[in-house]
Amino acid sequence: MTKYLAIFLAVSISVSVLFSGCSNSQKLAKADDGARAQVTASSTPSATPTAKATETPKPTVDLAKVKPNEDGKIMVVMFHNFVQSFTPKPGDNGEYTTTFDDFRKLLPMLYDKGYRLINVNDYLNNNINVAAGCIPMMFTFDDGTAGQFNLVEENGKLVANKQSAVGILEEFNRTHPDFGLKATFYVNLGLNTFEGKGTVADRLKYLVDEGFEIGNHTMTHIHLNEQKSADNIIKEVGGNQKKMLELIPGYQMKTLALPFGQATKDLQGYVVKGEYSGVKYENFALMEVGAGPTMSPVSKKSNPLSMSRVRATGMKPVDCDLGWWLPRLSRDDQYISDGDPNTVTVPKSKEADVDKDRLKGKQLVIY
Numbered sequence: 001m002t003k004y005l006a007i008f009l010a011v012s013i014s015v016s017v018l019f020s021g022c023s024n025s026q027k028l029a030k031a032d033d034g035a036r037a038q039v040t041a042s043s044t045p046s047a048t049p050t051a052k053a054t055e056t057p058k059p060t061v062d063l064a065k066v067k068p069n070e071d072g073k074i075m076v077v078m079f080h081n082f083v084q085s086f087t088p089k090p091g092d093n094g095e096y097t098t099t100f101d102d103f104r105k106l107l108p109m110l111y112d113k114g115y116r117l118i119n120v121n122d123y124l125n126n127n128i129n130v131a132a133g134c135i136p137m138m139f140t141f142d143d144g145t146a147g148q149f150n151l152v153e154e155n156g157k158l159v160a161n162k163q164s165a166v167g168i169l170e171e172f173n174r175t176h177p178d179f180g181l182k183a184t185f186y187v188n189l190g191l192n193t194f195e196g197k198g199t200v201a202d203r204l205k206y207l208v209d210e211g212f213e214i215g216n217h218t219m220t221h222i223h224l225n226e227q228k229s230a231d232n233i234i235k236e237v238g239g240n241q242k243k244m245l246e247l248i249p250g251y252q253m254k255t256l257a258l259p260f261g262q263a264t265k266d267l268q269g270y271v272v273k274g275e276y277s278g279v280k281y282e283n284f285a286l287m288e289v290g291a292g293p294t295m296s297p298v299s300k301k302s303n304p305l306s307m308s309r310v311r312a313t314g315m316k317p318v319d320c321d322l323g324w325w326l327p328r329l330s331r332d333d334q335y336i337s338d339g340d341p342n343t344v345t346v347p348k349s350k351e352a353d354v355d356k357d358r359l360k361g362k363q364l365v366i367y
């Protein structure tokens with residue numbers, strides 16, 4: 001009898017957590033973990049009630065409880081290398097390297113803190129669709145390294161290697177589908193891109209088919225600040241877009257991560273927009289390297305052509321990396337979703353900061 005009561009309680013807690021989403025994320029996340037552990041331990045098939053609960057329409061948001069602030073800051077996390085294990089080498093202390101195990105631990109930690117993934121284009125379109133009380137976050141991966149993603153053959157099919165960032169994200173999303181399978185991969189198509197099985201086209205297509213985005217990182221990772229004329233910039237940015245179209249017909253990259261985080265002072269216009277060899281390109285956001293969260297897309301202070309990113313915590317933690325920011329950003333500082341992508345809900349105290357021309361057709365709600 002006690003066992004059945006435990007199972008019933010576990011399922012009930014799960015259901016209530018799913019109903020509540022992120023509304024009280026810190027407290028509920030703990031209950032959720034406990035519930036999940038108990039359900040698993042009971043080895044009773046319990047997936048049905050929880051699966052049904054997610055399909056139930058969301059309850060109306062209690063503004064006083066959820067305290068949405070869709071004018072708050074959003075973190076764009078920047079990842080580079082992923083490895084099984086890391087040994088420091090001269091010139092590489094691992095600042096830009098994450099182990100698969102650390103990434104596996106990072107995802108549930110972010111989930112429990114209420115973070116949910118969106119794509120960079122969701123941000124640009126002001127189309128942020130995460131549950132009420134949750135905090136949107138963007139993942140960006142630079143350089144197309146093999147540890148981020150590589151294909152392996154499994155039963156005659158090409159699938160993401162489980163020992164890669166994409167494989168780990170897929171695995172986490174199987175149990176936490178509301179976390180989001182979203183990220184932007186900034187690639188240099190004139191250099192090696194992801195390695196592994198399949199062609200470069202197979203790899204990019206796999207990512208795009210899963211809902212990930214591909215962004216521009218120049219053809220060969222040039223130093224934009226050292227360019228003396230527009231010609232090479234146009235060739236590097238436009239050439240990378242041209243190559244992309246050859247690999248995935250019709251795919252327009254809409255954002256660019258600045259290689260080495262370096263911008264060019266006088267020639268930035270050519271990084272943003274141009275035409276190379278009959279192929280037009282335009283980047284609506286430029287991703288930088290440092291060093292803090294970015295503004296809400298509706299904030300008067302937001303500037304997509306200078307988007308600040310937060311470095312993922314590497315083997316050697318540094319100031320202003322993700323691990324440094326997480327305890328320093330309060331809920332009051334951050335974008336707290338109202339759960340409805342068609343409204344932008346902002347407390348009265350923040351109203352003056354909202355640029356009404358940036359709502360992109362969404363309804364502004366002040367409370």
Ligand SMILES: [Zn+2]
Nearest residue numbers: 142143259260
């Ligand atoms: Zn890079």
